[in-house]
Amino acid sequence: MEKWNQTSDDFILLGLFPPNHKGLLLLLLIISVFVLACLGNSGMTALIFLDPRLHTPMYFLLSQLSLMDLMYISTTVPKMAISFLSGQKSISFLGCGVQSFFFLTMACSEGLLLASMAYDRFVAICHPLHYPIRMSKMKCGKMILGSWTLGSINSLAHTVYALHLPYCRSRAINHFFCDVPAMLPLACVDTWDYEYMVFVSTSLFLLLPFLGITASYGRVLFAVFHMRSKEGRKKAFTTCSTHLTVVTFYYAPFVYTYLRPKTLRSPAEDKILAVFYTILTPMLNPIIYSLRNKEVLGAMRRVCGMFSSRKK
Numbered sequence: 001m002e003k004w005n006q007t008s009d010d011f012i013l014l015g016l017f018p019p020n021h022k023g024l025l026l027l028l029l030i031i032s033v034f035v036l037a038c039l040g041n042s043g044m045t046a047l048i049f050l051d052p053r054l055h056t057p058m059y060f061l062l063s064q065l066s067l068m069d070l071m072y073i074s075t076t077v078p079k080m081a082i083s084f085l086s087g088q089k090s091i092s093f094l095g096c097g098v099q100s101f102f103f104l105t106m107a108c109s110e111g112l113l114l115a116s117m118a119y120d121r122f123v124a125i126c127h128p129l130h131y132p133i134r135m136s137k138m139k140c141g142k143m144i145l146g147s148w149t150l151g152s153i154n155s156l157a158h159t160v161y162a163l164h165l166p167y168c169r170s171r172a173i174n175h176f177f178c179d180v181p182a183m184l185p186l187a188c189v190d191t192w193d194y195e196y197m198v199f200v201s202t203s204l205f206l207l208l209p210f211l212g213i214t215a216s217y218g219r220v221l222f223a224v225f226h227m228r229s230k231e232g233r234k235k236a237f238t239t240c241s242t243h244l245t246v247v248t249f250y251y252a253p254f255v256y257t258y259l260r261p262k263t264l265r266s267p268a269e270d271k272i273l274a275v276f277y278t279i280l281t282p283m284l285n286p287i288i289y290s291l292r293n294k295e296v297l298g299a300m301r302r303v304c305g306m307f308s309s310r311k312k
Contacts, residue, residue: 109151
């Protein structure tokens with residue numbers, strides 16, 4: 001291993017599962033989740049694009065969430081599966097940087113996008129008369145563009161800095177993808193200043209949006225319970241509970257992982273928590289939003305009917 005470290009700039013991803021039959025079964029489960037996530041998110045994106053009734057700010061935001069989730073899970077799972085099945089755990093220096101960039105971009109952008117979705121629901125329920133003004137298509141587009149842009153800029157800064165660190169120890173990353181905090185222990189310089197910047201970025205892109213979302217949904221739920229219409233109250237409560245499920249499942253393990261002090265972190269726990277926000281959440285999002293949303297289910301029937309009538 002030491003000889004390899006001296007003659008190669010590649011990193012080694014130690015992976016998530018042990019190289020045995022149990023690990024293979026778990027990998028097959030992850031691959032199944034990956035296939036479901038790809039089908040669900042690509043299907044949701046196509047459905048929103050095809051059905052004119054879903055061309056509203058709420059569903060434009062949802063289509064971007066599906067696109068992010070599709071890219072999110074595609075950044076980590078294919079490489080993990082190939083490495084396990086082939087036994088070749090190495091990843092090139094450039095490949096590690098590309099994987100890190102896309103992962104961080106999706107992570108930060110999705111954090112901001114979920115906050116935009118929470119604001120959309122807040123305005124729709126608490127200020128319905130002002131909704132056409134506060135959530136116009138132009139403002140929705142600016143929210144989407146801002147999420148992608150800020151996420152990309154933040155990701156680029158972290159990736160460039162991480163790749164410029166001198167790695168003079170073992171290049172074995174104890175993770176299943178090139179996660180920057182997992183790479184820092186391999187550097188041969190003091191990384192305290194950079195770890196502080198990771199803390200700041202996590203607070204800005206994840207913690208603050210999470211706190212804002214929690215506060216806005218608290219206000220929304222208060223308004224929901226004072227609605228006169230039972231049907232409207234039920235629909236609003238279903239929407240809020242759906243969003244809160246997604247938000248909690250995504251933010252909680254992410255924030256817990258990145259805001260813990262270095263002395264309290266363990267590679268095994270970090271990898272398990274990473275499964276939630278990199279693999280499980282991208283699969284659950286389209287399922288939760290489709291099965292608990294009558295408008296999406298109606299759009300599915302209309303689009304399926306449209307294609308069936310064309311075949312005839």
